[in-house]
Amino acid sequence: xxxxxxxxxxxxxxxxxxxxxxxxxxxxxxxxxxxxxxxxxxxxxxxxxxxxxxxxxxxxxxxxxxxxxxxxxxxxxxxxxxxxxxxxxxxxxxxxxxxxxxxxxxxxxxxxxxxxxxxxxxxxxxxxxxxxxxxxxxxxxxxxxxxxxxxxxxxxxxxxxxxxxxxxxxxxxxxxxxxxxxxxxxxxxxxxxxxxxxxxxxxxxxxxxxxxxxxxxxxxxxxxxxxxxxxxxxxxxxxxxxxxxxxxxxxxxxxxxxxxxxxxxxxxxxxxxxxxxxxxxxxxxxxxxxxxxxxxxxxxxxxxxxxxxxxxxxxxxxxxxxxxxxxxxxxxxxxxxxxxxxxxxxxxxxxxxxxxxxxxxxxxxxxx
Amino acid sequence: xxxxxxxxxxxxxxxxxxxxxxxxxxxxxxxxxxxxxxxxxxxxxxxxxxxxxxxxxxxxxxxxxxxxxxxxxxxxxxxxxxxxxxxxxxxxxxxxxxxxxxxxxxxxxxxxxxxxxxxxxxxxxxxxxxxxxxxxxxxxxxxxxxxxxxxxxxxxxxxxxxxxxxxxxxxxxxxxxxxxxxxxxxxxxxxxxxxxxxxxxxxxxxxxxxxxxxxxxxxxxxxxxxxxxxxxxxxxxxxxxxxxxxxxxxxxxxxxxxxxxxxxxxxxxxxxxxxxxxxxxxxxxxxxxxxxxxxxxxxxxxxxxxxxxxxxxxxxxxxxxxxxxxxxxxxxxxxxxxxxxxxxxxxxxxxxxxxxxxxxxxxxxxxxxxxxxxxxxxxx
Numbered sequence: 050x051x052x053x054x055x056x057x058x059x060x061x062x063x064x065x066x067x068x069x070x071x072x073x074x075x076x077x078x079x080x081x082x083x084x085x086x087x088x089x090x091x092x093x094x095x096x097x098x099x100x101x102x103x104x105x106x107x108x109x110x111x112x113x114x115x116x117x118x119x120x121x122x123x124x125x126x127x128x129x130x131x132x133x134x135x136x137x138x139x140x141x142x143x144x145x146x147x148x149x150x151x152x153x154x155x156x157x158x159x160x161x162x163x164x165x166x167x168x169x170x171x172x173x174x175x176x177x178x179x180x181x182x183x184x185x186x187x188x189x190x191x192x193x194x195x196x197x198x199x200x201x202x203x204x205x206x207x208x209x210x211x212x213x214x215x216x217x218x219x220x221x222x223x224x225x226x227x228x229x230x231x232x233x234x235x236x237x238x239x240x241x242x243x244x245x246x247x248x249x250x251x252x253x254x255x256x257x258x259x260x261x262x263x264x265x266x267x268x269x270x271x272x273x274x275x276x277x278x279x280x281x282x283x284x285x286x287x288x289x290x291x292x293x294x295x296x297x298x299x300x301x302x303x304x305x306x307x308x309x310x311x312x313x314x315x316x317x318x319x320x321x322x323x324x325x326x327x328x329x330x331x332x333x334x335x336x337x338x339x340x341x342x343x344x345x346x347x348x349x350x351x352x353x354x355x356x357x358x359x360x361x362x363x364x365x366x367x368x369x370x371x372x373x374x375x376x377x378x379x380x381x382x383x384x385x386x387x388x389x390x391x392x393x394x395x396x397x398x399x400x401x402x403x404x405x406x407x408x409x410x411x412x413x414x415x416x417x
Numbered sequence: 418x419x420x421x422x423x424x425x426x427x428x429x430x431x432x433x434x435x436x437x438x439x440x441x442x443x444x445x446x447x448x449x450x451x452x453x454x455x456x457x458x459x460x461x462x463x464x465x466x467x468x469x470x471x472x473x474x475x476x477x478x479x480x481x482x483x484x485x486x487x488x489x490x491x492x493x494x495x496x497x498x499x500x501x502x503x504x505x506x507x508x509x510x511x512x513x514x515x516x517x518x519x520x521x522x523x524x525x526x527x528x529x530x531x532x533x534x535x536x537x538x539x540x541x542x543x544x545x546x547x548x549x550x551x552x553x554x555x556x557x558x559x560x561x562x563x564x565x566x567x568x569x570x571x572x573x574x575x576x577x578x579x580x581x582x583x584x585x586x587x588x589x590x591x592x593x594x595x596x597x598x599x600x601x602x603x604x605x606x607x608x609x610x611x612x613x614x615x616x617x618x619x620x621x622x623x624x625x626x627x628x629x630x631x632x633x634x635x636x637x638x639x640x641x642x643x644x645x646x647x648x649x650x651x652x653x654x655x656x657x658x659x660x661x662x663x664x665x666x667x668x669x670x671x672x673x674x675x676x677x678x679x680x681x682x683x684x685x686x687x688x689x690x691x692x693x694x695x696x697x698x699x700x701x702x703x704x705x706x707x708x709x710x711x712x713x714x715x716x717x718x719x720x721x722x723x724x725x726x727x728x729x730x731x732x733x734x735x736x737x738x739x740x741x742x743x744x745x746x747x748x749x750x751x752x753x754x755x756x757x758x759x760x761x762x763x764x765x766x767x768x769x770x771x772x773x774x775x776x777x778x779x780x781x782x783x784x785x786x787x788x789x790x791x792x793x794x795x796x797x
Binding site: 104108 | 723724726727728742744745795
């Protein structure tokens, strides 16, 4: 086996505290560490400054503190083609996409992994909160031990072949420990705020951002019984289960988005957090990825959103490669376009994209 | 792993004789050259000596030399300073699409200030066409700024012909000679040059100093204000030690011009031959016969510049390409885009190698082998 000093690890560095500490830990373990910043999005702020500049600057400063070489690589074209186009297509189809899942699948652990390998790297490391386990030659992905930060949900499209070449140095740490390590080593990113939201939108107003790319088509807002409740600003601005921004006043319980009719451009709303129309008992997922082979039908747990608690499900493979997922208990606000991710204990089995929402064995058409 | 430097067009190591010349000045000469006492006069002597050598190197008068912080400042002063001072004569400026950003971005800034700028194209040889220039000249043209040698391709521009074509025109002729000075014979009078930019750190001198030659006939405004230094054209206390180092670098360059050119051209040829011997497929960007001895810009079909440069660096080879964006990634070169079109693969698979003081025949060959190895691996 290669010694650590002969093992080259390319670390994907974002300029945040997590990837900074990932690089630091690998350096301390004696690896041949190379820091690389990915530029995926071309944008300038109101002062004409490239928004990636500050982050790259932090990468430079941290790498200099760690005395490791640093480089940048541009994946704007690939990101646009593989992630952003998908993102817009999904919104146009009335769904709620997850660009982070797609970015991990197509960019970080494909284009970027290839780039790292072309640099003679043995491994690619990132600051994700997840763990890789070599189980007698079978590579598995486990949740990060920090329940609150576990990021396997976003990594569900990775496969065992990729995981063999991947390191997650933070998987066994809590976020607070990561911050503490950064502080102890006086890393310039130690108290940098975590990024929030979708990376290319950043702190900006989501509605404004989307409207730059997709024409908004306002329409009517109705209950599923056909009672008109007002106007919506464009179906793409709403997601299933959403309460904010509907502008329906009056007495009684608050109103929620329960569905969309894309053809007729109607937003369906219903009253009450626990409105029956928000509940379903199964789903069909497409684009299903299994990290390692699984049985035709099995029980496990699943997440339908990031940071949600696991729920018991029964997964059955269908002829077309999709899977049918039956819930042990009914679930609220299952949203087409989001990821469903499966777990056996702490092992992430894989996941797919929620395509259809099922109740009493039939498709809930109003969900969209 | 030994690191081999092939990026002398970016900057050069200081010659040991330059360091030796500077050391006693940094140790003993601290006076302000503007002070009217013995300490000041001593410093002023060193500064004047340096200025005399600068002037002599291009057949100029001492009074025509303005020390600046380097090439960028000299380009800014030349272009903005003359544009502002000659507005009564006209509003039109001519430059080219392939200038160094120090000139190109200055021209863009002048456009914002209301000047009209014509950007001449370059052909696929990397050369500007003098006929394009004469066709663009107008009665109200006040400045023509065309670089002497392109910093990315090393292609020499037809400076003499440009100077000739401007002889009977009011427009001043500025040339950024940062990549040419020290290798080519430059006589500003003979070439009809009114303003000329030179940088110290490109010729094995210290960083932070350069000069602008401003012909006595040129009307120019200062861009900063303060004391009387540099005859008010560039106020601020002079960096005497750097000026002394710069002087030594210029003396060495003037003395060794021919040998250096020959030596670096030999390195370049050895490098290219070695790549060919290794079976590497490359194309030279720009026409080799018109390229300066130190620079070669190579396109490696089927590769990507970011993977190339990163791999080169990780195996100890320092080269470069175009310019990096502020977020570190490599931007497609505006020079190669101008020569071959925006969609040409050459804009994304080319690397500049530049030879100089750091190199020996041995390390050039070693570098070629490493480059060949990497290109071979990436194109497999």
